[in-house]
Amino acid sequence: MAILEIRRFGDPVLRQTCKKIPVIDESIQQLIDDMIETMRANHGVGLAAPQVGVPIRLTVIELRDGTEPYVLINPEILKRRGKRIVTEGCLSLPGWFGDVVRSESIVFRARDRRGREYKMSATDLLAQAVEHEVDHLNGILFTDPGRLVSPDTLHKAPARGELPVEAEEPEATPVA
Ligand code: NI
Numbered sequence: 513m514a515i516l517e518i519r520r521f522g523d524p525v526l527r528q529t530c531k532k533i534p535v536i537d538e539s540i541q542q543l544i545d546d547m548i549e550t551m552r553a554n555h556g557v558g559l560a561a562p563q564v565g566v567p568i569r570l571t572v573i574e575l576r577d578g579t580e581p582y583v584l585i586n587p588e589i590l591k592r593r594g595k596r597i598v599t600e601g602c603l604s605l606p607g608w609f610g611d612v613v614r615s616e617s618i619v620f621r622a623r624d625r626r627g628r629e630y631k632m633s634a635t636d637l638l639a640q641a642v643e644h645e646v647d648h649l650n651g652i653l654f655t656d657p658g659r660l661v662s663p664d665t666l667h668k669a670p671a672r673g674e675l676p677v678e679a680e681e682p683e684a685t686p687v688a
Contacts, residue, residue: 513545514546515546515549516547517564517565518550518554518559519562519563519604520606521604521605521653521655525566526562526563526648527651528651529567529649530560530562530567530570530648530649530650531567531568531569532568533569533570533585533586536585536623540625544570544572546564547564547570548572548574548581551572551574552574554603554687555687556688557575557637557686557687557688558571558574558641558644558688559571559572559688560645560649560688562648562651569585569586569587570583570584571646573642573688575637575638575641583622583624584620584623584645585622585623585625585627586623588620588621588622589642589643590618590619590620590621590631591619592618593618595614596614596616597613597614599611599612599665600612600640600644600654600685600687601654601669601685602653602654602687602688603687603688605653605654608655608669609666609667609668609669609685610655610660610661610667611661612659612660612661614639614643614644616635617635617639618634619634620632620634620642620646640686641686641688644686645688647659
């Protein structure tokens with residue numbers, strides 16, 4: 513496994529519409545393992561393949577609640593219900609946070625790393641992470657119009673260690 517370089521805001525790969533994965537071969541398995549390791553090393557709850565420079569429809573999500581990471585190959589959001597405002601960040605814009613409109617709940621479909629199709633309903637952090645990652649696959653970032661509630665909510669959090677522990681926003685806010 514390897515920790516991959518995360519592409520930053522401004523890199524054109526983050527604006528591509530990613531291609532569907534036709535065959536889940538050994539190179540995809542390797543990429544999944546590397547993406548999980550990269551996500552963990554960067555304290556993210558999710559990571560999309562374009563964020564490591566590969567414009568294909570693959571994302572990994574880990575809620576850090578002891579459950580296995582989710583692997584979403586060719587994910588599709590089938591239903592969205594309700595709206596809520598959440599604060600979120602992105603590994604491609606390190607340190608930046610903003611208030612974003614996300615769904616209360618979603619239903620999505622994807623393939624797992626063995627190619628098996630699964631369908632799930634999700635709420636809370638998982639729904640937020642799936643919406644954030646599927647946006648990445650479509651070249652959309654959380655700072656885009658239509659996602660950010662208002663540009664005024666975008667702010668840079670102080671680096672870790674500059675605030676008391678209880679105020680460390682990066683620990684409390686999902687970054688994907
Ligand atoms: Ni992101």
